[in-house]
Amino acid sequence: MLKISCHIHLVFLLRGYEIIDDIKEELERQCPGVSCADILALAARDAVFFAGGPVYDIPKGRKDGTRSKIEDTINLPSPNFNASDLIKMFGQHGFSAQEMVALSGAHTIGVARCSSFKNRLTKVDPNLNSEFAKTLSRTCSAGDNAEQPFDETRDDFDNLYFDALVSGNGVLTSDQTLFTSPRTRNFVNSYAQNQALFFLDFQQAMVKMSLLDIKEGSKGQVRDNCRKIN
Numbered sequence: 001m002l003k004i005s006c007h008i009h010l011v012f013l014l015r016g017y018e019i020i021d022d023i024k025e026e027l028e029r030q031c032p033g034v035s036c037a038d039i040l041a042l043a044a045r046d047a048v049f050f051a052g053g054p055v056y057d058i059p060k061g062r063k064d065g066t067r068s069k070i071e072d073t074i075n076l077p078s079p080n081f082n083a084s085d086l087i088k089m090f091g092q093h094g095f096s097a098q099e100m101v102a103l104s105g106a107h108t109i110g111v112a113r114c115s116s117f118k119n120r121l122t123k124v125d126p127n128l129n130s131e132f133a134k135t136l137s138r139t140c141s142a143g144d145n146a147e148q149p150f151d152e153t154r155d156d157f158d159n160l161y162f163d164a165l166v167s168g169n170g171v172l173t174s175d176q177t178l179f180t181s182p183r184t185r186n187f188v189n190s191y192a193q194n195q196a197l198f199f200l201d202f203q204q205a206m207v208k209m210s211l212l213d214i215k216e217g218s219k220g221q222v223r224d225n226c227r228k229i230n
Helices: 019-031 036-050 070-075 083-093 097-110 128-138 158-167 173-180 187-191 194-209
Strands: 111-113 147-149
Touching: 019 036, 036 194, 083 097, 083 173, 083 194, 097 158, 097 173, 097 194, 111 194, 128 147, 158 173, 158 187, 187 194
Parallel strands: none
Antiparallel strands: 111 147
């Protein structure tokens, strides 16, 4: 991987892709030629750090892809996946079950919209804590776009997401299944009991993910605008 000569440190709030646009514009003024792929990878790293999570470094020098199609998003995990589905999907990209659980811990930050979990409320989900089901129902009373935090500290990177799973308070089916399934339950228990272990495994898995399907040389380009191909 190439090294970027400019010192890149991204300070921003997670509000949407327009933040990436702003970062790209500023970098083009100060350090031209930084790819959108690098910006996204560094933004994820810095978001974790500023939310109180682990510090880790990632290689730089990625190129941007020359394809941008909405149908490619079908390769993203569904909120209705069970543990077997998740293990299979992540395994296809070289990740172990433990690495998948560690990466799922990124849900310690942020929210889910009602539309992604309301199916759990139409008929009783035996894996859902009954009191927490009432909380989710109250959230959804405001409509499909109503937001529910994944854990009690939505803006902090910690291990409370795993505590929530142990208590049956996973928001998505794909969250709670990590504790329900015998194939992944021990990992959840370990991270709920040991935040330092979670941080270590998470940072290692993120570095590995940052190297996934990298475009270099003639296989990619550095986009002038992150929203479209040159």
